[in-house]
Amino acid sequence: MLPLVLDSVSFVVNGKALIDRISTEIGEGPRTVILGPNGAGKSVLMRLCHGLLAPTSGSIAWRGAANGRRRQAMVFQRPVMLRRSALANVAYGLKLAGFTPRECGLRAHDVLDAVGLAPVAGRPARVLSGGEQQKLALARAWALGPEVLFLDEPTANLDPGATREVESIIGQIHAGGTKIVMTTHNLGQARRLGDEILFLGQGQLVERAPIGQFFQQPASAEAAAFIKGELPWH
Amino acid sequence: MNEILLAVTEAGRMIARLDGALSEIVLLSLRVSLTAVILASAIGLPLGAAVGVGRFPGRQALIVALNALMGLPPVVVGLLVYLMLSRAGPLGQFGILFTPSAMVIAQTILIVPIVAALSRQVIEDAWQEYREQLRSLGASQLTSALTLLWDTRISLVTIILAGFGRAAAEVGAVMIVGGNIDGVTRVMTTAIALETSKGDLPLALGLGIILISLVLALNAGAYWVKEAAQRRYG
Numbered sequence: 001m002l003p004l005v006l007d008s009v010s011f012v013v014n015g016k017a018l019i020d021r022i023s024t025e026i027g028e029g030p031r032t033v034i035l036g037p038n039g040a041g042k043s044v045l046m047r048l049c050h051g052l053l054a055p056t057s058g059s060i061a062w063r064g065a066a067n068g069r070r071r072q073a074m075v076f077q078r079p080v081m082l083r084r085s086a087l088a089n090v091a092y093g094l095k096l097a098g099f100t101p102r103e104c105g106l107r108a109h110d111v112l113d114a115v116g117l118a119p120v121a122g123r124p125a126r127v128l129s130g131g132e133q134q135k136l137a138l139a140r141a142w143a144l145g146p147e148v149l150f151l152d153e154p155t156a157n158l159d160p161g162a163t164r165e166v167e168s169i170i171g172q173i174h175a176g177g178t179k180i181v182m183t184t185h186n187l188g189q190a191r192r193l194g195d196e197i198l199f200l201g202q203g204q205l206v207e208r209a210p211i212g213q214f215f216q217q218p219a220s221a222e223a224a225a226f227i228k229g230e231l232p233w234h
Numbered sequence: 235m236n237e238i239l240l241a242v243t244e245a246g247r248m249i250a251r252l253d254g255a256l257s258e259i260v261l262l263s264l265r266v267s268l269t270a271v272i273l274a275s276a277i278g279l280p281l282g283a284a285v286g287v288g289r290f291p292g293r294q295a296l297i298v299a300l301n302a303l304m305g306l307p308p309v310v311v312g313l314l315v316y317l318m319l320s321r322a323g324p325l326g327q328f329g330i331l332f333t334p335s336a337m338v339i340a341q342t343i344l345i346v347p348i349v350a351a352l353s354r355q356v357i358e359d360a361w362q363e364y365r366e367q368l369r370s371l372g373a374s375q376l377t378s379a380l381t382l383l384w385d386t387r388i389s390l391v392t393i394i395l396a397g398f399g400r401a402a403a404e405v406g407a408v409m410i411v412g413g414n415i416d417g418v419t420r421v422m423t424t425a426i427a428l429e430t431s432k433g434d435l436p437l438a439l440g441l442g443i444i445l446i447s448l449v450l451a452l453n454a455g456a457y458w459v460k461e462a463a464q465r466r467y468g
Contacts, residue, residue, distance in 0.1 A: 052366055073370065080367035083385040083467045092381075093371045126468030140371075 009058035020203035030195030042183035073141035081125035131162025151182035244436030270341035278349030286357035303347035312410030340407035
């Protein structure tokens with residue numbers, strides 16, 4: 001269903017453009033990182049792409065074959081766990097995606113195995129640690145076999161150990177052929193996980209570049225300032 | 235003072251020997267109020283979930299109305315149900331005035347707003363947290379409402395018990411539509427009112443003690459269930 005084509009997309013709330021006339025295309029392959037300071041509109045852009053928000057003007061369309069509700073998934077900054085077991089949380093998403101009960105069970109077990117949560121499959125999801133919950137959220141999305149996975153600051157609330165594990169799972173998901181689109185304001189993570197950067201500032205797409213070029217020779221003053229300002233802490 | 239002591243002693247004896255008249259009254263009370271709370275939950279929980287999750291014209295007015303109706307005066311409900319069920323009323327042909335069925339109807343009307351208004355609040359709060367995740371997984375409004383009903387089950391139990399408490403403790407509605415007929419429609423509250431006015435304090439007190447103990451035991455049970463569930467499911 002890729003590429004996802006954005007044509008002059010705006011999202012305006014109370015006269016303020018949170019996303020301001022963005023036109024771009026997100027295609028198969030490279031891991032796309034949406035980078036930018038807080039308030040740049042990263043999360044809003046991601047929600048527009050995923051379909052949780054509708055643009056107030058402009059259009060967003062999947063141009064490739066097959067139509068897509070189920071073939072895309074999203075993981076949020078703060079995982080939302082249903083009040084049931086870890087396994088049942090994964091199975092819930094699968095059931096909504098139309099898998100048979102038997103497939104739900106099999107796939108849920110497999111994916112929990114893959115993210116290392118098999119030992120806690122039967123435990124209530126809400127009593128798991130923050131890192132385990134985020135891994136479970138990744139598993140729930142991964143189990144659907146999405147063509148595109150949107151990740152909104154997936155490690156913002158995690159400690160370094162859990163962050164490493166989550167990043168490694170994201171790598172596995174990408175290796176399995178899923179297109180990764182993620183937001184972050186963490187330059188280190190952008191370097192580790194990104195192939196190309198979409199740099200946002202104040203709702204506008206300031207710059208789009210391959211990762212190496214972006215960090216070595218940012219084309220815009222904003223990106224240069226962001227990299228310079230952020231680097232000492234990362 | 236002496237009279238009160240005597241009455242308490244006699245009440246204790248009646249409870250201890252499971253006095254026939256006393257247990258008949260208690261059992262009818264339980265039958266009527268439990269049936270009413272089951273019916274009210276069957277109506278009020280889906281209603282609360284629909285209003286909590288749905289967005290439709292008149293929603294705010296409905297919320298205000300439900301909240302206001304929580305304070306319905308039982309005698310007024312009794313009067314309205316009486317008018318509906320009396321010979322000349324629109325439902326007079328069923329001939330259920332002065333039967334336990336009439337009492338169940340009155341109490342159901344009385345507690346539907348309690349169950350609906352309180353569950354609406356609980357479910358809407360949970361909806362704020364779950365909305366994006368459920369929509370991302372492709373859940374319809376109906377599926378979301380059912381998911382939230384299940385996920386807030388611990389809080390809903392407390393609400394249902396509040397409804398039961400209200401039903402079991404009210405006297406105005408059942409007095410009017412039941413008629414307080416000995417052996418047919420006499421429940422704890424109407425019996426207490428009658429025996430007090432007749433001067434049979436031991437029976438009135440015995441019933442009062444049972445009524446309070448019942449409500450206390452129920453609430454203790456609910457509290458315990460809620461605590462245990464919260465520890466287990468988070």
